[in-house]
């Protein structure tokens with residue numbers, strides 16, 4: 001099935017960009033193992049190194065510091081392996097691929113707008129007497145709320161003599177200017193499919209001097225940091241998508257998202273826009289319509305040809321209470337009525353109009369039923 005008429009689920013996955021599809025299609029019929037020394041092998045190697053430069057450029061990283069993985073889940077898992085033997089803290093709103101890899105870590109709370117609780121950070125830092133590890137995402141996938149990572153990393157380095165800092169920038173890259181040096185972090189996670197590249201490929205940037213505990217051993221690929229023959233076409237697609245994303249503007253999208261939220265608020269005065277008072281990604285809106293279950297909303301919108309996510313989308317297809325909204329202090333009965341609408345750079349007014357109309361019908365019917 002192709003994408004529905006109105007696709008508003010870019011934070012789950014973005015449509016493949018033509019630039020990515022073009023190079024991938026061409027490379028599928030190009031033969032060559034990037035580790036081979038002959039001409040076709042060297043050509044495949046060049047494809048990978050070109051992509052490495054393109055993806056690194058998106059976050060102003062040194063290309064040699066970037067290693068390709070099979071997605072951001074792997075990159076997050078890999079980064080968290082470097083926390084072994086360190087006192088570790090992660091924010092309460094991290095993606096599951098960080099939370100699950102950081103079992104035993106301190107969980108730092110966030111405030112009602114989804115921003116890291118700075119007092120809790122100070123308390124945690126005051127308790128740390130040995131090497132430390134901190135993981136804090138740049139922008140949240142459910143709410144779009146942006147963390148002041150640069151400020152927090154600088155503070156952590158001022159207080160802790162030995163700290164490694166990881167940042168999951170999956171949702172921010174390509175939507176905000178991201179510079180690894182300006183963030184001041186040691187590890188940065190990226191995912192191809194959130195910015196219009198293929199699924200199943202991601203990257204971890206490891207700043208010079210930061211340790212990395214490889215978990216795939218065998219061949220010496222990725223400078224011994226991740227064994228296994230590289231998926232050349234997918235990596236090249238990631239590179240092409242990163243290049244295209246780097247030159248994109250998001251101010252129209254932010255304005256469109258804001259107009260959409262105003263239209264919803266005009267229809268139902270008890271609707272909540274989560275994190276609306278915090279800096280947010282330009283494309284994301286987490287909307288709570290009390291009294292209508294997320295699944296009901298998602299299904300009704302799907303029938304109208306509009307794709308959005310429940311507040312928390314689970315890989316199994318079933319929706320469980322969002323740990324993000326819970327961490328923000330939202331009761332589960334309210335978060336069970338949250339949906340996430342995430343726009344793309346090409347989302348237009350007509351698509352937003354269709355969504356607002358379909359959602360308004362849901363909100364008005366709710367009044368009738370109530």
Ligand code: PLP
Nearest residue numbers: 071072073095141168170191202
């Ligand atoms: N981190 C964040 C913030 C995400 O939103 C996602 C995907 O939903 C991931 C990590 C995992 O990315 P991938 O699908 O590339 O494994």
